[in-house]
Amino acid sequence: MTRRRWIADEISGERAFLTGDHARHLAQVLRAKVGQEFDIATGGEVRRGSVVSVNPERVEFELGVVVAEEAGAVVTVAISVFKFDRMEWAIEKCTELGVARIIPVIAARTEKHLAAAASKRVERWRRIAKQAAEQSRRVTVPEVADPARLNEALTLGAGARIVLSEAEKDLDLRNAVAEGADSVVLAFGPEGGWKEDELAAFGKAGWVSASLGPAILRAETAAIAAVAVTASILNQ
Known part of the structure; x- marks a missing residue:
């Protein structure tokens, strides 16, 4: 099954964040849980992201391994x-x-x-x-x-x-x-x-x-x- 991919709204070190509509959708529609994993695009690469905290205003991820990189001209x-x-x-x-x-x-x-x-x-x-x-x-x-x-x-x-x-x-x-x-x-x-x-x-x-x-x-x-x-x- 393809893991859901999100483009990070904010990045700080090894943490990424979704805010606004993205956070609300993840928290209230998908009902994400702490520890759940998603793919997070961080600019030039995609990394595995594990949910650290979740609320409708802000979802925080701990970034893990690189799973894809932007390629091509x-x-x-x-x-x-x-x-x-x-x-x-x-x-x-x-x-x-x-x-x-x-x-x-x-x-x-x-x-x-x-x-x-x-x-x-x-x-x-x-x-x-x-x-x-x-x-x-x-x-x-x-x-x-x-x-x-x-x-x-x-x-x-x-x-x-x-x-x-x-x-x-x-x-x-x-x-x-x-x-x-x-x-x-x-x-x-x-x-x-x-x-x-x-x-x-x-x-x-x-x-x-x-x-x-x-x-x-x-x-x-x-x-x-x-x-x-x-x-x-x-x-x-």
């Missing part, structure tokens, strides 16, 4: 802000697919009301990422950064940097991603795509332009498809 996604319900879905699915970092980007074609409200949605996006990481039994929760302007996003990330563009006709994503790379950053435009001057800025900053093929995809579909393709190549 690091994938960062820079997603231009688009309609929030669909962006939340993209964040959830990209998390399930294993991305390490999500950077919301304010692009030229990002709708003004979405750009203005984006900073107020960050905590919600972080909760969605954490829930998705737990559901998919991730070892770590991806970082969801504060929204960045394009000129800031151009300098973020390390490794291969690829901007997805419908205008690119010569290079597709499968050929842009090198097998065995340690890290890749993928940038996705908003609804309506990148403007020409934005693509020029990417090129000047050393980014490679690539496409996902001839089909015109929704922003969230493009993000999920690109992450899936990239992860499959990197983890071969």
Whole structure:
């Protein structure tokens, strides 16, 4: 039987803690007992955790042996802000697919009301990422950064940097991603795509332009498809 996995809310030495909704669920719904064991993700690894104390506000674990570690290349996604319900879905699915970092980007074609409200949605996006990481039994929760302007996003990330563009006709994503790379950053435009001057800025900053093929995809579909393709190549 698969042991239930939790992502620690707090860590102190060889102790981990669940708080808030996690603690209430463990205490009141699962009725956890002292001595009961769970898998606890502590950031980069999963360790066996034995319940030391339990109440609806705070559950404490003593950490034991390492049972899993995060593996694979690091994938960062820079997603231009688009309609929030669909962006939340993209964040959830990209998390399930294993991305390490999500950077919301304010692009030229990002709708003004979405750009203005984006900073107020960050905590919600972080909760969605954490829930998705737990559901998919991730070892770590991806970082969801504060929204960045394009000129800031151009300098973020390390490794291969690829901007997805419908205008690119010569290079597709499968050929842009090198097998065995340690890290890749993928940038996705908003609804309506990148403007020409934005693509020029990417090129000047050393980014490679690539496409996902001839089909015109929704922003969230493009993000999920690109992450899936990239992860499959990197983890071969």
